[in-house]
Amino acid sequence: MGILKYGDAEALGRVRAVDTATVSVAVDDIDRLRKLQVNRLAVLQSSRAGQHLIGIIQRIIRSAAASQPGNEDDGEEEQLAEVNVVRIALIGTLVDKLGEKDNVFLRTLETVPEIDAYCFALEGDRLTDFMKVIANIASEAQKLSLGHYTLDDKAEAFLNGNKFFQRHAVVVGSTGSGKSWTTARILEQVSTLPNANAIVFDIHGEYSPLNGVGIRHFRIAGPADLGNGAALDDGVIYLPYWLLGYEAMTSMFVDRSDQNAPNQAMVMSRSVVEAKEAYLTAGGHEDVLANFTIDSPIPFSLDAVLGALNGLNTEMVPGAKGEKQGEFYGKLSRLIQRLENKRTDRRLGFLFQGTDETLDYGWLDRLIVALLAGTKDQGNGVGGVKIIDFSEVPSDILPLIVSLVAKLAFSVQQWTNVDVRHPIALFCDEAHLYIPERHQSGGAGEISVEIFERIAKEGRKYGVGLVVISQRPSEVNRTVLSQCNNLVAMRLTNGDDQNVVRRLLPDSLGGFGDLLPILDTGEALVVGDASLLPTRIRIQEPGQRPNSGTVDFWERWGTDANVGGLGVAVDSWRKQTIQAPTIAAVAGE
Numbered sequence: 001m002g003i004l005k006y007g008d009a010e011a012l013g014r015v016r017a018v019d020t021a022t023v024s025v026a027v028d029d030i031d032r033l034r035k036l037q038v039n040r041l042a043v044l045q046s047s048r049a050g051q052h053l054i055g056i057i058q059r060i061i062r063s064a065a066a067s068q069p070g071n072e073d074d075g076e077e078e079q080l081a082e083v084n085v086v087r088i089a090l091i092g093t094l095v096d097k098l099g100e101k102d103n104v105f106l107r108t109l110e111t112v113p114e115i116d117a118y119c120f121a122l123e124g125d126r127l128t129d130f131m132k133v134i135a136n137i138a139s140e141a142q143k144l145s146l147g148h149y150t151l152d153d154k155a156e157a158f159l160n161g162n163k164f165f166q167r168h169a170v171v172v173g174s175t176g177s178g179k180s181w182t183t184a185r186i187l188e189q190v191s192t193l194p195n196a197n198a199i200v201f202d203i204h205g206e207y208s209p210l211n212g213v214g215i216r217h218f219r220i221a222g223p224a225d226l227g228n229g230a231a232l233d234d235g236v237i238y239l240p241y242w243l244l245g246y247e248a249m250t251s252m253f254v255d256r257s258d259q260n261a262p263n264q265a266m267v268m269s270r271s272v273v274e275a276k277e278a279y280l281t282a283g284g285h286e287d288v289l290a291n292f293t294i295d296s297p298i299p300f301s302l303d304a305v306l307g308a309l310n311g312l313n314t315e316m317v318p319g320a321k322g323e324k325q326g327e328f329y330g331k332l333s334r335l336i337q338r339l340e341n342k343r344t345d346r347r348l349g350f351l352f353q354g355t356d357e358t359l360d361y362g363w364l365d366r367l368i369v370a371l372l373a374g375t376k377d378q379g380n381g382v383g384g385v386k387i388i389d390f391s392e393v394p395s396d397i398l399p400l401i402v403s404l405v406a407k408l409a410f411s412v413q414q415w416t417n418v419d420v421r422h423p424i425a426l427f428c429d430e431a432h433l434y435i436p437e438r439h440q441s442g443g444a445g446e447i448s449v450e451i452f453e454r455i456a457k458e459g460r461k462y463g464v465g466l467v468v469i470s471q472r473p474s475e476v477n478r479t480v481l482s483q484c485n486n487l488v489a490m491r492l493t494n495g496d497d498q499n500v501v502r503r504l505l506p507d508s509l510g511g512f513g514d515l516l517p518i519l520d521t522g523e524a525l526v527v528g529d530a531s532l533l534p535t536r537i538r539i540q541e542p543g544q545r546p547n548s549g550t551v552d553f554w555e556r557w558g559t560d561a562n563v564g565g566l567g568v569a570v571d572s573w574r575k576q577t578i579q580a581p582t583i584a585a586v587a588g589e
Contacts, residue, residue, distance in 0.1 A: 002096035003103050003129040004043055004052045004122075011118040012036070012086065015044065018112050021091075023055065025119040027084040032121075036060055039515065039536070041122035041130070041151065042088050044113045050096040053113060054105070054122070054130075055088035056534070058511045088119070089509060091534060094133070103133045105532055131155030134533050144189060144530070146182070146488075147540035150523065157526070157537040164486050164530035165425045165465035168456060172473045172501060173490025178522040180206060180548035182488060182539045183427065183469055187385055190425070191215045196384030197374035199409060200427040201402050205391040206547040207429075214375060216383030220401065221350040222392035224577030231355055232370055237388065238354035239404055241302060242276075243364075245295045247447050248400055253339050264335040267328060271308040275300035283361055299359045302343060302352070309336050347394045371405070372412055374422045392577070399434035399448035407451050413462040423463035426455070431468045432475040449477050456483035473500040486528030491519040509534055 013027035023044060027033045036057060044053040062084050090109055098104040113119075122130060131152045144161040148154075173179035184207065190196050191214030200207055208217065221236050230236040244252070246269055254264050276298045280289050292298055313333060315326030343352040357363050369377065375384030393401050409424055416422075428435065435452045436445050455464055456479065468484055470476050474496035481504065489501050502513035505527060512525055515536070519525070522541075527534040 002050065002052075002094075003133065004094060004120075004126060006043070006118070006120045008118060010120055012042070012121055013084075013119055015113045015115055015117045015119060016085070018115070021089060021109060021112075022058075023088045023090060023113055023119075025086045025088060027086055030062075030084065033060065033062065033084050033086075036086060036121065039512070041127065042086070043094075043120045043122050044088070044090075045117040045119075046093065047111045047114050047117075051111070052094045053090055053109070053111070054092050054094055055090045056509070057086060058089050059087040061085040061087070086119070089511070091509075092532070094130070103129075105130075105133050107532060127152050128154055134158070144186065145540070146185065146524070146526065147522075147538045149533075150536035150538055153538070157535075159486075159526070159530040160532075161530070163528075165423070165467070166460055167485035167529045168459070168466040168468070168483055169486035169488065169528070169530070170468045170470075170473070170481060170484040170504070171488045171490075172470055172492065172497070173524070174493050174497075175471055176521065177471075177490035177492075177519070178524070178539055179469060179471065179490050180429075180546045181522060181542060182490065182524060183207075183429065183467075184210060184542035184544065184546050185539055186467075187215070187427070188212070188542050188544070191385040193375075193384070195374045195376045195422070197372070197422055198385045198425040198427060199371060199405065200385065200387040201405070201429055201434075202387050202389050203391065203398070203402075203430040203433060205389045207387050208389065209547055210387065210544050212544075214383070215385045215387065216378075217387050217389070218370070219389035219391075220393050221354070222577050223346040223349055224575055226346060226349040226353050229355070231357065232366060237367070237371075238350050238358050239401060240299070240354050240358045241351050242299045243297055243404060243408070244351075244400075245407070248404065251447055252342065252397070252400065253335060255334060255338065258334055260331040260334070263328060263331055267309065267312060267332060268305070268335060269294050271305045272300060274308065275302075275304040278304065285361065297364055299361065299363075302339075306336065306339060309339075348397070350393075368408070368412055372409055372424060374424075377422070395433075399436075399445045402428075402434045403448035403451040406455060410451070410455050410459065410462065410464055413459075413464050416462075421463050423465065425465040425467060427467045427469065428452070429469045431470040431480075432472045435468070435477045435480055437475055437477050449480075453477065453479050456480045473497050476500075486530045487526070489516060489519075489525045489527075490523070491521070492516040506534075 012032050013025045015023055016026045017024040038057055038060060040057050042055050042057055044055060046053050090112070092105055092107045093109060095104045095106060096102065131149055132155060135156055135158050144159040144164055146157050146159060149157050171179055171182055187198070187200065187210060190198050191212055196214050218235050218237050221230065221238050225236050249268065249272070250265050253268060254261050258264065273294050276292060276296070277289065279298060279300045280292065288298070309332050312326065312328040313330060313336060315329060316323040317326045342348055346353070371386055378384070388405065390398065390402060406426055409426060413421060413424065434448045436449065456466055459466060466480070466484065468476060468480060473481065474494070481500070487501065487504050492498050492501060498513060498516045501516060505512055509527060512527065512534070515525060522539045524537050524539055526537050
């Protein structure tokens, strides 16, 4: 039985104009007009029996128009009549019965209202019943609960979990709007699934408080980890240099402004291939020798590469009048110096100063299982959501390192047989730092953007989903954003950021963008393939809050207790590792 039963006397007015998915309704009763609100829901009669069209009120207009035009010469004062118009954007159809199901909401418009069709307000008990329909429809798929609808706090707001990750998503909001809170809410639910699989790029370590059976924490090795035996089982990740592809190695070691840059890149690539070939030969991996390339993830000796480069840089060859300088004599000095400097830089220890096991042929298999396996394939049955802390990675190569992990995920999925491919979601926190709109040609930013653009375009085919999270959407790559078909927008106060989000909204919902600067903390506009109803949602508080809360300046300044910890901070700065404050430091001793 249909939930939307109205009498003609309850009508707001009648349809006066229809334009694709936008309808104009004339309202005669001024009292009813006053009660209407923009972004509330309305119901319109459909030309088909058993169906109602659902729309969002976009604009309410009350104006005066001249009556009986052409009678101005009769000497009488012109009469004015009020014209009250409500503009409504149609968003879907409520069907009383579809097959064996009652009250089904569809995100399609098979019909449009006829002229003079009645329009009704959707409120009160009818609104509550309609919101229940929305929730029940979503239950057919894996339900992803965000919170409650602002329109009706009795109705829980669900997203379609499949479509949210299949079609990629973007979560945006200014600092303090609840963006990390929303992300934590989603991650908590993902982690409870029996075979979850997700990676979180935690740039500032703010998701460290998230714990549970389905969550596992890793961090990129910092200077304090070098030489102490910390390994993958301890949650410490080394990303050895041999995982870098040709473009990444070139951007890191070759100065493109050097006039010898082409020679340096060519010689370096040749030396790396020879070193990989030597490693495979020594290990007896004959099956790989015939097909590997410079981009194949195969360990090799950096000393062997440096030895080959030094040999070419000082090579003397026979000439007509004795020995002469070789073709590359003196042309590789800057390349060798850059490589030596990188190798000894403790900030880059996770690349060049890893444990001995990182040079084992089977080490990559263990890394891939730890980072990319779902809950069931982890071996210990936990850790489907992997949170990787990148806070100790130098900012100048952060894009390169984050994209390296993303490329690992995409490459493994690409080379996995479709019958056993297990989908994985990549949560890209602070995405504007490594998926920038503007980047230097040939730099780490360009390589990172190319990798994430490819994942955005092709990831769905290989079971890789993106969740792009940023406080500055105007600084995030446009191509990546354009591929995200789900939008969770928190409060945005910057005009450029608001314009980017407005472009992501459907044309019929462009008015939603006007709400961006006035949303409350923890409130979001949700639009996209995963949301049956594009509307405002109040996000439910996660069980464990991330370390992203705003510091209460005035209250902290108003306390008379010693804080201390500055000495520990200086020591941590020198050691390039964060240390827990001691009791004495906290006491200010």
